[in-house]
Amino acid sequence: MTKYVFPTEPKKRVEVVDIIRGFALFGVLLVNMTLFKSTLFYLEKTPGEYVGELNILFAWIIELFAEGKFYPIFSFLFGLGFYFFTTRAKKKGLNVVSLYRRRILGLFMFGIIHLVFIWSGDILHLYAIGGLTLLLFNDFKITIIKKFILGFFVLAILVQGGLFLSESLIIEDQIDAEVDPLEERKMLKIQALEVYQEGSFSEILSFRVQEELPFVLANVLISISDILFLFLLGMYAGKKEIFYNIKENIFIFKNVLKWGALVAIPGLIVYVLILQDVILLPRELKLPIQEIVFYVYSIALASVYISGIVILSQKEKFYNLLHPLSYVGKLALTNYLTQSIISVLVFYGYGLGLFGRVSLFIGVVITISIFILQIIWSKLWMTRFKFGPFEWLWRSYTYGELQSITK
Numbered sequence: 001m002t003k004y005v006f007p008t009e010p011k012k013r014v015e016v017v018d019i020i021r022g023f024a025l026f027g028v029l030l031v032n033m034t035l036f037k038s039t040l041f042y043l044e045k046t047p048g049e050y051v052g053e054l055n056i057l058f059a060w061i062i063e064l065f066a067e068g069k070f071y072p073i074f075s076f077l078f079g080l081g082f083y084f085f086t087t088r089a090k091k092k093g094l095n096v097v098s099l100y101r102r103r104i105l106g107l108f109m110f111g112i113i114h115l116v117f118i119w120s121g122d123i124l125h126l127y128a129i130g131g132l133t134l135l136l137f138n139d140f141k142i143t144i145i146k147k148f149i150l151g152f153f154v155l156a157i158l159v160q161g162g163l164f165l166s167e168s169l170i171i172e173d174q175i176d177a178e179v180d181p182l183e184e185r186k187m188l189k190i191q192a193l194e195v196y197q198e199g200s201f202s203e204i205l206s207f208r209v210q211e212e213l214p215f216v217l218a219n220v221l222i223s224i225s226d227i228l229f230l231f232l233l234g235m236y237a238g239k240k241e242i243f244y245n246i247k248e249n250i251f252i253f254k255n256v257l258k259w260g261a262l263v264a265i266p267g268l269i270v271y272v273l274i275l276q277d278v279i280l281l282p283r284e285l286k287l288p289i290q291e292i293v294f295y296v297y298s299i300a301l302a303s304v305y306i307s308g309i310v311i312l313s314q315k316e317k318f319y320n321l322l323h324p325l326s327y328v329g330k331l332a333l334t335n336y337l338t339q340s341i342i343s344v345l346v347f348y349g350y351g352l353g354l355f356g357r358v359s360l361f362i363g364v365v366i367t368i369s370i371f372i373l374q375i376i377w378s379k380l381w382m383t384r385f386k387f388g389p390f391e392w393l394w395r396s397y398t399y400g401e402l403q404s405i406t407k
Contacts, residue, residue, distance in 0.1 A: 260303035
């Protein structure tokens with residue numbers, strides 16, 4: 001049996017990473033709130049289909065600047081965290097492979113519990129499965145890792161294009177056969193609305209297991225293909241140690257900001273023009289091209305967010321403004337899971353039952369309210385404890401013994 005010792009104490013965290021993580025948690029909650037509160041899981045709306053000026057405005061903001069922009073940040077940070085974790089373990093003389101496998105298994109268990117019993121939009125199980133691949137690359141030279149980053153990025157684009165091309169062709173065939181391609185989704189939407197508004201915990205659980213989990217599990221490999229290169233990119237950044245001495249490496253972040261913006265801004269414009277049919281494409285090609293453009297500019301915008309936060313955090317007035325985000329970021333696992341717990345209690349039938357009954361604007365207000373509460377409680381918690389409650393469970397499982405949680 002592998003013997004585990006007490007882990008390295010988090011005495012000196014790279015605080016800007018916690019700020020970025022906290023920022024990403026707000027973005028994830030903002031995007032997820034549209035799914036928690038309504039049936040968009042089954043039938044998406046374009047921003048123009050919302051009713052009311054405020055709803056339309058926030059639909060565009062979320063679509064263009066939030067959706068698809070924050071899971072890349074988390075994926076990058078996951079790869080960076082892998083480097084931090086394995087580096088500390090090596091310095092302690094621990095068995096890195098065994099320790100990391102336990103860590104990943106612990107994350108996977110959190111993910112499965114979250115996925116099955118709380119919400120079908122879980123990402124933890126994907127990170128656990130995809131995260132195992134990082135062990136394969138840990139001892140590779142940086143030049144080799146760069147090639148794999150490029151290769152997995154191209155793979156992600158090909159998967160996105162192929163997936164949406166096949167979906168587009170199926171829709172075209174159904175239209176030609178005078179069949180409503182959205183009929184099945186419309187029926188599921190009606191069923192979901194009834195179950196989530198009025199259903200008990202067991203009824204919602206049954207619906208999730210029967211109707212949602214098969215879809216989620218069938219797309220695991222596709223979902224992982226989107227994030228593998230981001231995992232490696234985070235690990236690459238860790239190996240280059242650019243977050244350890246930001247002042248010396250600030251030129252790197254400025255270059256990332258510049259090139260990210262040069263891709264993101266025109267990409268965003270092209271995406272809107274395609275979405276609004278200003279740029280006309282053949283019907284069967286519109287969806288795949290639109291989604292590839294969306295994916296690429298979303299990755300670029302995520303890089304702008306990361307580098308922008310790093311650059312701003314070097315100035316005292318902006319650091320003071322951004323610093324509260326670090327409280328949430330230090331308890332990332334706990335805050336991610338509690339976001340789901342709070343949201344389902346607000347929207348599902350076994351809670352307040354507001355599912356499908358509030359506007360997008362009210363959903364944004366709820367998002368901001370939850371996040372402000374998380375900043376406050378995270379700060380208060382960290383005055384007495386070293387880890388969040390779920391982080392403590394995770395670390396205790398990883399290291400094979402209960403960890404000291406109090407300061």
